[in-house]
Amino acid sequence: MSSPILEGRALVKSYDDGRVAALRGVDITIEAGEYVAISGPSGSGKSTLLHMLGGLDIPSSGEVFFRGSRLGTVVNLDTYRSSQVGFIFQAFHLLPTLRAVENVQVAMLAISGRANHRVERASALLEEMGLKDRMKHFPNELSAGERQRVAIARALANDPAILLADEPTGNLDSVNSANIMEILHGIREQRGMTLVIVTHENEIAASAPRHVRIRDGRIEA
Amino acid sequence: MASQLSFTGFAWKNLRRRRLRTLLTLCGITMGIGAFVALVGFSRSFEHEWLRLYQSSGTDIAVLESSLFNSSLDESLGEKIKRLPEVEAVAPLVFNLIDLTPDVNALVYGWPANSYEMDSLQFTSGRRFSAGQPQVVLGDLLAQNLSKKVGDTVTILGETFTITGVFHGGTALETGAVIMPLDQMQNISSREGKVTAFHVRLRPTPAGESYANYVARAQKEIEALQPGIRAEAAAERAGNNQIVDIAHAVAWGTSSIALFIGIVGIANTMAMSVFERTREIGILRALGWKGRHVILLILTEAAGLGFAGGLLGIVLGYTALRILSIMPQTASVVSTSISPIHLFESLLIAIGSGLVAGAYPAWRGARLSPVEALRYE
Numbered sequence: 001m002s003s004p005i006l007e008g009r010a011l012v013k014s015y016d017d018g019r020v021a022a023l024r025g026v027d028i029t030i031e032a033g034e035y036v037a038i039s040g041p042s043g044s045g046k047s048t049l050l051h052m053l054g055g056l057d058i059p060s061s062g063e064v065f066f067r068g069s070r071l072g073t074v075v076n077l078d079t080y081r082s083s084q085v086g087f088i089f090q091a092f093h094l095l096p097t098l099r100a101v102e103n104v105q106v107a108m109l110a111i112s113g114r115a116n117h118r119v120e121r122a123s124a125l126l127e128e129m130g131l132k133d134r135m136k137h138f139p140n141e142l143s144a145g146e147r148q149r150v151a152i153a154r155a156l157a158n159d160p161a162i163l164l165a166d167e168p169t170g171n172l173d174s175v176n177s178a179n180i181m182e183i184l185h186g187i188r189e190q191r192g193m194t195l196v197i198v199t200h201e202n203e204i205a206a207s208a209p210r211h212v213r214i215r216d217g218r219i220e221a
Numbered sequence: 222m223a224s225q226l227s228f229t230g231f232a233w234k235n236l237r238r239r240r241l242r243t244l245l246t247l248c249g250i251t252m253g254i255g256a257f258v259a260l261v262g263f264s265r266s267f268e269h270e271w272l273r274l275y276q277s278s279g280t281d282i283a284v285l286e287s288s289l290f291n292s293s294l295d296e297s298l299g300e301k302i303k304r305l306p307e308v309e310a311v312a313p314l315v316f317n318l319i320d321l322t323p324d325v326n327a328l329v330y331g332w333p334a335n336s337y338e339m340d341s342l343q344f345t346s347g348r349r350f351s352a353g354q355p356q357v358v359l360g361d362l363l364a365q366n367l368s369k370k371v372g373d374t375v376t377i378l379g380e381t382f383t384i385t386g387v388f389h390g391g392t393a394l395e396t397g398a399v400i401m402p403l404d405q406m407q408n409i410s411s412r413e414g415k416v417t418a419f420h421v422r423l424r425p426t427p428a429g430e431s432y433a434n435y436v437a438r439a440q441k442e443i444e445a446l447q448p449g450i451r452a453e454a455a456a457e458r459a460g461n462n463q464i465v466d467i468a469h470a471v472a473w474g475t476s477s478i479a480l481f482i483g484i485v486g487i488a489n490t491m492a493m494s495v496f497e498r499t500r501e502i503g504i505l506r507a508l509g510w511k512g513r514h515v516i517l518l519i520l521t522e523a524a525g526l527g528f529a530g531g532l533l534g535i536v537l538g539y540t541a542l543r544i545l546s547i548m549p550q551t552a553s554v555v556s557t558s559i560s561p562i563h564l565f566e567s568l569l570i571a572i573g574s575g576l577v578a579g580a581y582p583a584w585r586g587a588r589l590s591p592v593e594a595l596r597y598e
Contacts, residue, residue, distance in 0.1 A: 051592050
């Protein structure tokens, strides 16, 4: 078996001085190249767990390890997010003032590199997403499915090892949902990336080789 | 080729997003820098014109009373100064800023008819005045503003004077000035036997001694002649005289206030911008942007506003200075010459103002928690 790429140990996240707990001691290990679906009802803590695995949020207690190194101490969170993780959000989170191709490039501005390389890579990724004719469109000129494909291209911009998707089909109709899931599966298979999807859709959760259920901040057995 | 995105390009797009607000902010900083360019440029050109005035006449030292305003010295002191071995020539003078018409004022000088300073004037028409006569010569700009020519008369403090010549002055202070015989000027300003200052031309610097040393030595000897007087080197005098000092103080004071208002405008814009873009900053942080990248982006926007405001301010300030230089009320003391250093300084101040104004919003933006920012509605 390959070594874990991500490991969360005894993860606790609480708010309001401990009065509200989003996570109550979660242990999770994810192997490199694995495809994991995390599901659970609203408020169960699944997105909070994803944010911690992606270095977006820090646990109130507990630790997250990336390839055996602790996030936030050995591994700088910003560097981790820019080079090892690609995020895909339910609300797409594209920048409205930037064209599709610029939205992809903005992820690459955080790491050094030549401008022409950035634009070439962004164009290639958008082409891969079937958006060759949509590169110069602004987000408000794109359909929901197209926006999510731009967001996927942006998540892949820095060639991360892990793709973290938070309800990636939550704002899409069934046709676009199926299309986005097909793209994500294709990316994982072609690139051997680790894919973690948070979803409340049973069909998507069932399609993953590993399905983790979370309820009231705890992983169900 | 698809659109290439650079850091500055991204900052520019953010500024263009709220065009009206960006435009209004630009107006604020433009006014501030415009005031700085015009007022400080005005006071510096004023100082520069004084220096040129001394240099063109060959004056090395100016002798005045050690008082803040209204220097008044006995005319007889000139003879004592003249007897010093270093001194080649002494020119007593009385001067004042006087209203010639309700709209036009001018520097009016009283010079002896044989003053060495007369030699630096180039007469375009007519001739010098004669001692003891109610005659004047006018700078060409003033003659033009008053529509006067040789043979016409001009009334100064209730006395009528005949214009005997029009000269082309080398400086704005001369070109808009009136010069009359010293005794006439003393008479109309009730200063018989008194002068405002003496201009002193030294003999050539002795071999083996520096000009600065030579002037300093002469200054000491002149000051030793009589208590309560001060002898200033011409260059020093151009920068130190009270009118120039006041002009500098007013210019810096006024433009500092205008700049402060401009800085507050940029700070407000950047703070609003960071507040409105909270979620976007969260997205950037989620994409791996470090705090310093966010700081750099916001400071680039703020410095860009400062730079653009600086350029527009320079144009505005220069235009204001040009208008002042042709207005009859101010033409006698303003020239449009602005040094490249002053322009560079203005641009640096504008960019610096932007950076100062953007510092706090940038720091605030960088401190946003990515996940909190993403949740922001």
